Amino acid sequence: MNIKTIVIINDFNYVQGGASKVAIDTAKLLKEKNFNVYFFSAVNKKEDEIEGIKYISTNQHEALKEKNKLKGAFNGIYNLKAKKELKRLLKTLDRETTIIHVHGWTKALSSSIFDIAFKMKFKVVLTLHDYFTACPNGGYFNYPKNKICHLKPLSWKCIKCNCDSRNYGFKLYRVLRQFVQNKIVKLNEKLENAISISDFSQKILKQTLGKNTKITKIYNPIDIDETMEKIDLSKNEYYLYVGRISKEKGVDLFCQAITDLNYKGIVVGDGDEKEKLEKQFPNIKFVGWKDKDEVKEYMKGAKALIFPSRWYETAGLTILEAQSLGIPTIVSRNCAGSEFVKKENTFENLEELKQQVRNKKLEKQVVNMKKFKISNYREMLLELYNNI
Secondary structure, eight states, rough: OOOOOEEEESBBSSSSSSHHHHHHHHHHHHTTTTTTEEESSSBGGGOOOTTEEEEEOOOOOOOOOSSSHHHHHHHOOOOHHHHHHHHHTTTTTTSSSSEEEEOTTTTTTTHHHHHHHHTTTTTTEOOOOSTTTTOOSSSSSTTTTTTEOOSOTTTTHHHHOOOOOOOOHHHHHHHHHHIIIIIEEESHHHOOOESSSHHHHHHHHHTTTTTTOOEEEEOOOOOOOOTTOOOOGOOOEEEEEEEEOSGGGGGHHHHHHHHHTTTTTEEEEOOTHHHHHHHOOTEEOOOOEEHHHHHHHHTTTEEEEEOSSOOOOOOOHHHHHHHHHTEEEEEEESSSGGGGGGGEEEEEEEEHHHHHHHHHHHOOOOOOGGSSSSSHHHHHHHHHHHHO
8 A cells, every 4th residue: 555644543642551652652653754644532632732743533531531421431332423523534535545543442432433444444453452352341350359350251251240440330331332342343353454562462362353354563662762871770779660550450569579578669650549559558659650751760760670460461561661771670470561571580479579579680681672662663564554
């Protein structure tokens, strides 16, 4: 294809999480290569718009944060306004020279955006940042039991299982949303091109994607400063966690291990478990959300980054960011991030984590950072676009 236009689709036009960051970075990279770039979102912040990129937004709220709960539920299941606005945009574009690249859709836009794109016969690429193509709650995770779920998605056992982080009512909402997405819109069946961001997640997701779906592995890009001086770890004093503070992320394991060992620990991030953990572990310093430059400074001062996730994850950008700075990483063996570290730097439970933290000869992972460079990401992405 002679690609001229790319429509980036994401629930948010600002950095709300890892998927949003990659969506925004992708739009920037494509604009720098003089493509005609549109950014289509539901939740929009005017101040976060980038010059030279055309923004189109439905100007809605995140579905579950809508004041009118019934309206929010309908939008989450099948957002008619998003479908209408995207259809209006696509009518102005040439399907022969346009790629639609979706990053996030489950928090506001819904699968209606796929429905109209398929019906209008546009080429669609989906980056698999999570497990929402397969699992109703997007993580193969049972929140009440705080463990990975192995049930077949949308099986009767799955539908009966109260795995939601809120209550069973929300689980039924997610089941209905998944039913519309995969049985009516038929996302998995009609999707022809998907991008996986790790071998771990690809192995799980390819089981539920259609037979005709071509999966290309392209690692999420990270900023790499090749001119930075080597960090002297002997001067560093604390262990670090960076990310969302929620049950599935295993932040309590980090806090418990550091507390039991009487070491210094810092948590960068926010989430619904933050207040509870602050009270439970007063010795741990919680500093809230920080921008990327501030996070980098915290990483530079760490003896090691700990990635204690209980759920599968799809990659783990913070692991690679720490390694690019020369900071050792300790990673849960049960998540996708484990493929980016040596086996000796992984753990399966609290005792193993404490053993790793005590390890004075913690291995620095020797990673070929070239494959995570922004330039490499752009080259592989354009190759994929042109081969569709």
